[in-house]
């Protein structure tokens with residue numbers, strides 16, 4: 001991996017990590033990039049966290065599953081989805097909530113969830129060098145067995161990713177229970193990428209035929225989506241919003257938690273319908289495009 005990692009900011013990734021990132025999308029025509037750092041099960045020096053830390057993070061977050069102050073329900077077209085979500089902002093002054101599709105997420109009120117997200121954020125941003133200064137929010141998904149998320153782009157008002165380069169860093173957690181520890185795909189899910197081209201994101205019939213990349217994301221794996229990725233590619237986690245694979249499909253075994261760190265570049269300022277009337281105190285510093 002070369003200096004194109006984290007294209008929106010100078011590449012400050014510590015050299016010992018840089019060589020480990022694998023390019024997934026390097027589309028210079030559309031300035032869209034994605035990189036992948038698999039967690040090394042053999043090396044302790046190339047990882048941003050120990051296996052014990054990853055397990056502890058997963059167990060802390062999953063132990064809060066039924067805590068409604070931590071995780072919220074997600075909906076699509078009026079239907080309750082399998083996955084739950086949580087939204088954390090990393091600046092105390094920020095009051096931005098995060099909505100997409102039929103799901104609207106208030107800021108998670110759980111102190112326990114916020115504390116563990118802060119701890120994970122510190123470890124992940126240390127590994128990604130310069131990203132610590134730009135990241136100011138984290139979205140979490142809790143996938144029970146069988147759960148995924150349909151094709152979409154993270155192109156909401158807050159991130160402005162259709163008009164300017166963004167960088168999203170994703171961490172997957174999915175610890176196998178001790179009686180299943182040899183199953184390396186326990187808690188893993190397939191992450192899919194397809195170009196937006198002419199296929200609308202809700203064209204369910206057609207959504208798999210032009211998938212360009214499939215990456216099995218396992219416990220401790222990191223992945224980025226960078227540059228203009230959100231304007232040119234859709235991503236999903238198989239089997240999307242389907243509830244048809246809750247029993248025994250090898251790609252949907254076990255529970256998975258995903259954290260995606262993002263940069264709010266436009267705080268909700270009440271100006272558009274999608275702000276739902278919310279005006280964040282930080283919206284006065286909204287960074288206008290030149």
Ligand SMILES: O=C(O)CCC(=O)C(=O)O
Pocket residue numbers: 139140141149154170191217235236237258260
């Ligand atoms: O679970 C994942 O890997 C992706 C989650 C995602 O796409 C999102 O939170 O927007």
Ligand SMILES: [Fe+2]
Pocket residue numbers: 152153154235
């Ligand atoms: Fe996403």
